[in-house]
Amino acid sequence: MDMFMEYLKAFLIGGALCAIGQVLIDFTKLTPARILVTFVVSGVVLTAVGLYEPLVEFAGAGATVPLTGFGYALAEGVRKAVMQYGLLGAMTGGITATSAGITAAIFFGLLIALIFKPKSKS
């Protein structure tokens, strides 16, 4: 039952964040690239004002998998690094905390792009 609730919460919060993205696509002229940027920066800001951490604790992957979670990881990384290293932490914390995700996207991206053929334009 606990596990069911965990998945339900991930589904609801993750779904809601995606629904917000769809509203932006349908009702504004924001391009997908701008929506991704908006979500990441929103994640940083919401984490900074203390609203995103409770959402992560509540929904788990429902809050960390959407791109706002990428912003959360950036902001949390910076907060912890400033605590530990002071001013330098503001420069190192973000990329350090998100290095695995960024590197995975670059590495898998290159690998897949080398292996597969681009789809033929019809």
Added chain:
Amino acid sequence: MSITNQEYDSLTKQASPGTKSYKTIPMAFLIGGLICVLGQAFINLYIWLGVDQQTASTLGSMTLIFIAALLTGLNMFDNIAKVAGAGTLVPITGFSNAVVSPALEFKSEGYVLGLGAKMFVIAGPVIVYGVVASVVYGLILFLFGLV
């Protein structure tokens, strides 16, 4: 039957299913929610395998990044995204697709300025503005002694 371009346009508009918000928003909710459930399942799997919460969360995201990259390579991602809209765009899968898709498409323009550079056409701005926002947050924390 001979028709003008304008008539043809209006005919295709009638024939092609429109993007109606009462359909697109629930679809984005459903598929986006399911992707997050899948992410949670991977996190739980990695925890079960014995890694700590933080590492499991990172590995879960990396697994979704890999799956989305593979589906993009197999030409399947776009078909799902057509139905899912923001449901596949907003999760980390959208970031992965945004890296792989232009990398594949521009491979023909060379491995350095084609594949290597175009990879960051969308991911670049995401990283730039995300990192800059986090640095600003860090500076505020430091200057006001909030930590």
